[in-house]
Amino acid sequence: MFLLLHVIPATSALxxxxxxxxxxxLSTAKLCGTAAxxxxxxxxxxxxNQSEDLLKTYMSKxxxxxxxxxxxxxxxxxxxxxxxxxxxxxxEMLRSIxxxxxxxxxxxxxxxxxxxxxxxxxxxxxxKKLTDTHNxxxxxxxxxxxxLEEVPPEIxxxxxxxxxxxFRQKMVGCTVxxxxxxxxxxxxxxxxxxxxxxxxxxxxxxxSIQKKVLRLG
Numbered sequence: 001m002f003l004l005l006h007v008i009p010a011t012s013a014l015x016x017x018x019x020x021x022x023x024x025x026l027s028t029a030k031l032c033g034t035a036a037x038x039x040x041x042x043x044x045x046x047x048x049n050q051s052e053d054l055l056k057t058y059m060s061k062x063x064x065x066x067x068x069x070x071x072x073x074x075x076x077x078x079x080x081x082x083x084x085x086x087x088x089x090x091x092e093m094l095r096s097i098x099x100x101x102x103x104x105x106x107x108x109x110x111x112x113x114x115x116x117x118x119x120x121x122x123x124x125x126x127x128k129k130l131t132d133t134h135n136x137x138x139x140x141x142x143x144x145x146x147x148l149e150e151v152p153p154e155i156x157x158x159x160x161x162x163x164x165x166x167f168r169q170k171m172v173g174c175t176v177x178x179x180x181x182x183x184x185x186x187x188x189x190x191x192x193x194x195x196x197x198x199x200x201x202x203x204x205x206x207x208s209i210q211k212k213v214l215r216l217g
Contacts, residue, residue, distance in 0.1 A: 036146045041191040045188055047133065047137070047140065050133065051177070054129050054181075055174070057126050061124070063118075063170075072171075073177075077176055077179060078103065079103025079106070080100060081183075085100075085186045085190050086189050086190050094144055094148055095150075098151075101144065104176075107176045108134040109134065111130055111176065112127070
């Protein structure tokens with residue numbers, strides 16, 4: 001039995017090895033690669049597109065006397081960045097996004113339990129929207145965590161609405177959803193910037209390797 005080998009020029013073989021090595025280094029040791037970037041951006045885009053509808057559905061089900069304008073939803077809520085994430089350096093921005101998403105995980109868990117007590121029946125679309133959004137927030141946090149160079153320590157989350165009256169709890173929920181929608185706009189913009197920079201870096205790295213190999217040849 002004969003094994004047929006394709007013989008390729010040494011320069012081409014060296015170029016192929018160096019390029020593939022460069023691509024492998026760009027993919028993190030956690031095997032995130034570029035897919036985590038793109039998946040994060042797609043998921044953030046989807047959540048942003050759904051966020052305003054979620055807020056409107058929430059406000060419409062809080063009963064008579066509840067304000068129907070988000071400008072009144074200004075309760076103190078922990079866990080959101082004080083500065084715009086788009087003004088941060090890429091690694092700092094990704095870390096801030098991850099930490100905020102972890103806080104949102106806690107906020108949405110509280111929201112879901114509260115609304116189950118306040119809005120009936122359990123089959124109401126609001127409950128499905130809150131549950132689906134909560135699950136996707138967890139997925140997005142997992143993707144962003146995969147991109148981090150150093151994962152922050154576990155975050156202790158205290159519900160910002162515990163121990164308050166029902167109306168105040170509703171207002172806190174409205175504030176969380178308003179801030180969440182505003183935050184997602186920054187996340188989408190920030191991820192677009194990060195992906196563009198990484199793509200440019202990847203392209204420059206491969207071009208540099210090709211030039212070195214051509215000089216060797």
